[in-house]
Amino acid sequence: MFNVEVNGPFVAFFVFAAIMIGGAVLMISLEKVVHMVVSMAAVFLGLAGMYVLLDAEFAAFVQVLIYAGAVSILMVFGIMMTKHNAAKEPVRPLHETLAAVGALSLFGLLFYAIRQTDIPETGAAGAGGAPGAVTDNTLAIGELLYTGYIVPFELLSVLLTVAFIGAISLAKKEAE
């Protein structure tokens, strides 16, 4: 893991990783809610760059459209519709310490598992017949979506429709 040669994708990986971790840490530590959403948008854009590095161009564009566009704007609207008074809430040191210990121990566990796992070196650069590595990624995903995954795709459309109708009827003003 630590003795790879320094090349273009490696440098890009570290730049995107720095953007994402910096954005996430800022999201946790900033004071104002709108600043938190903007730093989250930086994380989403960094993830899109990471997807391009991983030969997933379609997922990268979907990430930019849905997350950096729609979800960020939705959160900004949610902030706008609710009130955020600047009054200092009482801090909860025990609660926050427990949460930090839990998150850190989970990370330790995951990191140990990742380092212990013996991952075979295959598949890089489209070896082993990755269909999307050399050909058109979006075309391959579209073909797969409309052949092998047609039933989940249709179910997901129904889910989206139900979710948006439900969101409208939930947020609509109650009739007096």
Next chain:
Amino acid sequence: MLPSYLTLAAILFCIGLYGALAKRNAIIVLLSLELMLNAVNLNLIAFSKYGVVPSLTGQIFSVFTITVAAAEAAVAVAVLIALFRARGTVDVEHMNAMRR
């Protein structure tokens, strides 16, 4: 490269977990949930390139996950707005009507 991506996703997931557990503003809790979902997506796409059997299935799954996450965000913001209208707060500490 795969362990680097997995470690990065683990870092993002743990930051999101801390935010979801420790923050009091419900909008920030939602954002932390999105961060955790994004970490999972990164894992899926990393495995779809560097996994033992590279295939597009990971990317298809990540697109499905993004769709479900978008639906979740829409419904959650709607619930928050309705809750704010009823209770006048978005503090998760005050959302304990079912506990009392």
